[in-house]
Amino acid sequence: MVAAVEKGAPAWAPDPVRSLAPETLGPGAAAVKVVIVGGGIGGLATAAAFHRQGWDIEVLERAAEFTEAGAGLTIQPNGLRALDLLGIGDVRRIGRIADPPSGIRAENGNWLIRNDVEALKHRFGQWVTVHRADLIDLLLTAIPAETLRPGAEARQVHPDGTVVHTAGTTSGDLVIGADGLHSSTRRTLWPTAPQPRYAGYTTWRFLAADRAVTASVETWGRGARFGQVPMPGGRVYCYAMANAPAGSRAGAADLRERFRRWHDPIPALLETIVDETVLQHDTYELPDLPRFVAGRVALLGDAAHAMTPNLGQGACQALEDAATLVEKVTALGIGAGLAAYDRARRARTRMVVRRSRQAGAPAHWTNPILAGLRDAALPRIPGAVFGRSITPAYTWPN
Template identity: 40%
Template structure:
């Protein structure tokens, strides 16, 4: 059999999932990343049932379930602590077949990295351009020793929301759109978390132009995130005092978690997404994957989940067809689902982060009136995905 070669640009969750999927399909894979090392970053991550199914296809559901924390349910509360919506684990697992799991992003990254033994990993490689023809795709990199190129039968561009390869392939594309808010993330160490006593239920609490989420993750740690609406490039003070001023009067355990957070775990990012749909996720022998193709806001909790799905769908298509037909299948399969979620996430961001008092009251009243079965139906569009059947 002729060797099939693939280059994956980006060593994050989407890129490593693609590398794992292609390697399992017999491809010779090389992964390139611009970072100086394959060092995991980030805070917590939610792995919804659809992503658990995709990880099972990759042969990784068992280590993820062993390392992660099965959530007893998903809840929405108000800043006072009043519960307005609840979806118990029994409903999630009974309907979708798998649990909702939370863990540190670094732990998921480690599991994926360990799984690609035999894949060539190269750091300090920034992909700046790409060309593709009937026979191969060639990537141009900036490296510490100067420009270099690499070619393969297939290139997977998983280089994130600000993808330079997307810009090279679709120069007229306008790029990411600001979602209207920024998000802080932090980790409370296990020893401090044990004294606070957080239950393993993913809780998101809503206020005016602000939200706060909490989840127990692996090794007894607690992950939290705080969202606040503000102008693009506002650059607020990056410290816990800023957050305590904003969220210190919210319900328990939010003030306690902020007080127990080591400052060096604090991250902040403005939230962007791909509001304008790309005309295609493929170009020649190149496939865009994950945030490079369809970045969503965190409001639907599906960013990494969709990237893992992408990897499975791409590898499945390539297992049964030549590259041209397979990439067509990948594009026509993934664009409707992921671009629909991108639109939905942007709309949710505007609703959930509203600063209008009347709109806040209406949002809270409508959510409180939402019965659990209807809440589950909203989740179903994401959670019910299953991998395509093998060829």
């Protein structure tokens, strides 16, 4: 099934779609089955959308249940448009319709960048903050329970659509590898592809309660930053990031100590947490893949293009992937649809991965001279320049 590797592609890149006859499964074909590996935001959104098109679906999830650990998520204007296109539930009902981020402050509270919130809203539309578990629940309401297979971990995914997993073997006319950063789908189809790259900083997330926090803001220090995002119900989704070797761990007491001199209400927000409520993950980015597609299999979301969280775009891009994939495959059939998905998504996600990496880098400078120059220069940058740097991420579909 797998044809020769394309000229110019790395030796480890299997050939994708050419081996599939485009007419194999055209629009309107009956009883087409899609197997989705991974029941995160990307996988469930894709499953719900294919089900809505009348396709058979089966969702394999390695965890014992379909949910996400307790932290917030910002769905930006492009992510909201993708959800609207997918037509699988209105996240505005379960989330908080929020203002765009108000800007970036220094440790002492001085503004480094102050966004023109009204202009951003006018230009790009709505932002919504939501609890991740609530978003997963919303997506699950659009998927028949009998198609969900918790506790099924994919071990091998083959280009012909066969998936070997811990509960047996299943096969689909189309397989979606939405199994996240350390994707087994990617590993089995691209066994020698570069591994995810550690960004040099670790991230903590937690929810606090503080009705006085009404605007999203990020604060930058030297090699560390802190973000606060108002959520539905007076809760605040907080995240902190700090330079650290991969694998190092720190808890609530360390966070309180690290940020104790930062501006209000950061120390107060940290007072409310205990170790059990803090999630810590190291921050990774996936080096570019030469393709998102091999045979009947497409990678989607973090499995295809995991990025640093600096622009808050990872889930939004997974939703864009889902909307594009479902649109292309239902319109063109599987062979041509996958090729069109691959073309449409690789360049765009590559750009967002790069911008996200660049957007976060200055927060992690530790050299006092560099950090001082940063703090002196940023307030002088006109808002329009910042607007230009984020426009491409929010602007979708074009």
